[in-house]
Amino acid sequence: MYNSKLLLVKLMAEGSVLTAQFTYQPGYPGAKQTITFDASASHDPYGNITYYQWDLGDGSYVNTTQRTVTHSYDESGNYNVGLTVTGSNVDMSSITREITVPRSAPPIMIWSRTFGVQGDDRANSLAHTSDGGYILAGSSRYYIDESRHFGARLVKTDANGNMQWQRTIGGKRFDEAHYAMHTSDGGYIIAGSTGSYGAGSDDFWLVKTDAEGIEQWNRTFGGEYADIASSVRQTSDGGYIMAGRTESYGAGFDDFWLVKTDPEGTEQWNRTFGGDSIDSLYSFQQTIDGGYILCGDTRSFGTGSSDFWLVKTDNNGIELWNRTFGGANYDRAYSVQHTSDGGYILTGMTRSFSANHFDFLLVKTDSNGTEQWNRTIVGPNEDNSPHSILQSPGGGYIIAGKTGSPGTESYDMWLVMTDQDGYVQWETTFGGTGHDVARSVLLAPDGGLVVAGDKDTCSDQGTDFWLVKLVGIPSEPEGGDALADGEPLQTPGVPGFGAVVAVMGLLVWVGLAGRRL
Missing domain, CATH: 2.60.40.10 (Immunoglobulins)
Known part of the structure; x- marks a missing residue:
């Protein structure tokens, strides 16, 4: 001993x-x-x-x-x-x-705007408008006869983020807008979920407004359980296509759901995708071939407890292929974008490849959904979740989300810029002591970034819509001098799909017909 x-x-x-x-x-x-x-x-x-x-x-x-x-x-x-x-x-x-x-330094904030009513206002999406401004969509808490309700909320701003009008749409239960966009007639189309109308606890909700946000009509789609629309796009025939998840239909407890309507919101067809477990859709895009690309997470397929799931369809919603990505643990895709080389970029959160509780995961595929590479972006805190991704004019990627610690209410807006191979070029955070999060990011016409999300008011009023404008620090492109204004830069990808030009020392993507995106 x-x-x-x-x-x-x-x-x-x-x-x-x-x-x-x-x-x-x-x-x-x-x-x-x-x-x-x-x-x-x-x-x-x-x-x-x-x-x-x-x-x-x-x-x-x-x-x-x-x-x-x-x-x-x-x-x-x-x-x-x-x-x-x-x-x-x-x-x-x-x-x-x-x-x-890296060569690049983070952008700097040049203005910040908050929009709140009575508390717990959450901005889910951000889109350009034809006048150079922005439309934000989300949810807002309000009271009717001292009873608390949640309605869909629209906020329209000018190019400098100054509010021009706001609208709350809904009934006496929980109604929320998940996405809004400008329509060809100058109005707006909104997709979300409603507990006030329809057949189930939540239904797909499609709302059409005029240019001032005044409701023209609304439609519901769904069964007796929860059916939630994540996004909507206007189609070439003037109708609309919605994507989300359904508990009422399909093979499992939760399935991907596509619903196509005519210009008046009357259903033309719907499609479900999934297995016998839980498969939840969070993002979709129209593709250049007229079809659709859908992403979310699947527990029916793949190797882990939950995997990234990517589904490609034709223009009639018929599945062409599907792919899973992930490890042995939990992975969920929140956003997908078509890339200039004809492939796709997905982002979401990962526990399988995380050094923390959750980190950002990027997956790049070719046009057939075959993985080309994946990158884990380790966050500054334990809980890191991305919500939106876009391809930058230079071919890299910009991801918007949040970073914080599990079990606390302290989160910051987190923005990350990578190069075209997914390697981080810069990252930056914005926020206070409460729960602040970025949910959507866009390229501004001047080459800057506009980000929407929620900002905690640090009071009993909860969160407000938050809109932030960032401008970058111009730097010379690799291997040469900075481009002169208007000088075109050849880009890989689909012929005629667009080009990149330098405007005021910043790279700006110019789309079809010279439209700056």
């Missing part, structure tokens, strides 16, 4: 050593961006660390008694950052980490 005690003491002593360690924020710093290096993770088992010596990798050195230092790099590249700590016994420990500084 005596020898066992001696052995235990010896092992404990050998395991207690001075250790140098550091972290840095932001995790993906840009050139000329301030980086904070933090040595708080360093450990001295015999007392306090007395000295920190930093070699910042670009010829800069800092010797200090403080745990944190700040620094910025003039140029992009890889830098070997070294830290040597001196312990209370005058012993030393060192560590070196490679820091990658």
Whole structure:
């Protein structure tokens, strides 16, 4: 027994050593961006660390008694950052980490707008309008005869985010707009869910308004259970196509659901996709061949408890193929976009490949849905969830979502920019002490970004619609001088699908017929 005690003491002593360690924020710093290096993770088992010596990798050195230092790099590249700590016994420990500084720096916020009524207002979507402004759609809490209700809410702004009008549409139960867009007649079409009307606990809800947001008609679609529309598009015949999930129809508890209507909202056909378990749709797009691409998560197919699920249909909603992506754990796709090379980009959250509770996952496919690559983007906190993705004019991707910690109400809007291969170029967060989240991101006509989501008012009024405008820091393209204004840049992809031009030093995508998107 005596020898066992001696052995235990010896092992404990050998395991207690001075250790140098550091972290840095932001995790993906840009050139000329301030980086904070933090040595708080360093450990001295015999007392306090007395000295920190930093070699910042670009010829800069800092010797200090403080745990944190700040620094910025003039140029992009890889830098070997070294830290040597001196312990209370005058012993030393060192560590070196490679820091990658991309060419791009994060954009800066130039304005921020909030729109609230009585509390718990949530913006689910953002779209361009023909006058250069924006239309936001979501839900709003309001009261009728002291009873609380939730209605669909529309907010129309000008190009600078100033509100021009707002409308609340709904009945006496829970009604929510999940997506709104401008229609060919100058009005708006809204898709969402309604508990006030229809046959079930929730039904697909299609609402048509005029140019001022005044309701012209509304239609419901569904059965006796919950059926929720995520998005809507106007089709070439003047009708509408909605996508969402259904509990009332299909093979399983939850299935993907497509509903096609004529211009007056009368159903023409509907299609379900799924297996015998839960398959939930969150995003869809029209494709250049006239069909549709759908994404969400599946528990009926794939290898994990939940996988990304991508489904391609023709223009009549007939399935052409489907693909699953994911690991052994939980993965859910929230957004899909057609890419300029004819393929698709998906983003969602992953636990299978996460270093945290959840992280962002990007999956790039070719035109047949075959995976080309995937990337996990590790967030600054434990819980990281993307909601929207778009392809940038330069071929990279911009993802909007949130980052925070499970079990808390503290979340920030998180934006990430990658290159065309999915490697992070910059990331940035915005928010306060409450629950702030980005749900939709668009390219502005001037080359900036416009982001919509929710902002916590940090009061008993809950959250407000939040609209933010960001402008980038122009940088020279790889391998040459900056493009002159109006100079075209050849882009890969579908012939005649569009081009990229430089406008005021920023790259802007120009679509068919010269329409700037």
